[in-house]
Amino acid sequence: MTGWRGALACAVALYLAGAAQESLARWTLFGGHFDFLLLVLSVLCVFAERRQGAVLGFFAGWLYGALDGANLWQYIVSRTLGGFLIAWVASSGIERRLLSALAAGVLTVLLCQVILMFLAPPPSILGFLGDTIRTAAYNGASAMLLYACFKKILGSRR
């Protein structure tokens, strides 16, 4: 993922994800909800190198913290580390297809939220983990759809 086209696609995607997070994230489906910023982060990381993954994670975390009024560093650190690690795995030779997007969607949520859990322990760990698993399932399914769109825009790497 290089050039102005890639950067523009990332900026627009993160912007729209931020708007969706702000307006739609409170809507629940069977008690769970989507995490739009993590969804976009996971799909973009499929196309990204490690460094790009970290930068994308940084902006996703910053947007999340800024929009929710939460403590910024916990979200920035968890998302930056998550983006870096997912992009690392994605760029290590794994074939890019719908199933890898699903895995990225699920793993990004699990990874980032577990890191966040250690940085800002929630009052109810079991409740938090339950929400995380539900969000991971929703994001994983949605990541395949989003991946199909991004594949047309960002093209194939190999």
Add this chain to the structure above:
Amino acid sequence: MRKGAWPDVWTLVGLIALGILLSRLQTSARQAGDSDPISAAAKLLVTPAATAMSASANGISNWAGAVLHGRSLELENQRLRALAVSVEDYTHDVDRVQAEVDELRRLDGWQRSPGRAKIPADVIGYFAQENRLTLDVGATRGILPGMAVATYEGLVGRVETVDRSTAQVLLITSPAAEARISAIVDRQVPNPPAAGLLKGEGPMSLVLELADPTATVEAGDLVTTSGFSDRIPRGIVIGKVIRVDSDPVFGKLTAVVFPRVALGQIREVLVIK
């Protein structure tokens, strides 16, 4: 680790350091009763798209709700209209009595008491770890730091910081010094109310340090706001005393208070001006 990986790792470390720096800026802005400019800029940028998305989603949801629950909504609407008429009568009486109180205070040269106007707000963020709520009202609706935030059940907290369209509320359960509130134990006559300072001690309990160590306080007594403040009116219910600890040697009397409001389940609140 391969040699080529080090620039990526340094980028990662740099971004994390930048995140911590931004967070420090955010914290110092909050301590000054404001929101940090970088977060405010992000909100300002995203708000137009978020508003459009929210309006579209609400439109679809309303349409689907009308199709699925049309008949029951119509019946509920009729019931609520009847209820609204009786509430209007009651509000009219309360307004008339309050106007008389205001006039008497004015004639006696007293200042206008706080708590006259209540601004409804939606809770758009709950951060249990930080004992904080985010509300969807801000400076444009006249919200100021220090104002009380309550539900019809009781006190929730006080406004900590305000920006254009949102406000951060520090919950009464917060152990932070800024969250402390002057409160009284409302006992039945002839016992006088016992005043003290209330502080948070975790998600389910508050501790009231009573000013008078000889005061009579018992489990089950109601704790309300004292009104010794220019922003928080008297008489807002906080909770009930569940235990009283007395230390006669050091002349200390404390009461553990269980908050009336289930703070994690609030969706709508009133900001009291």
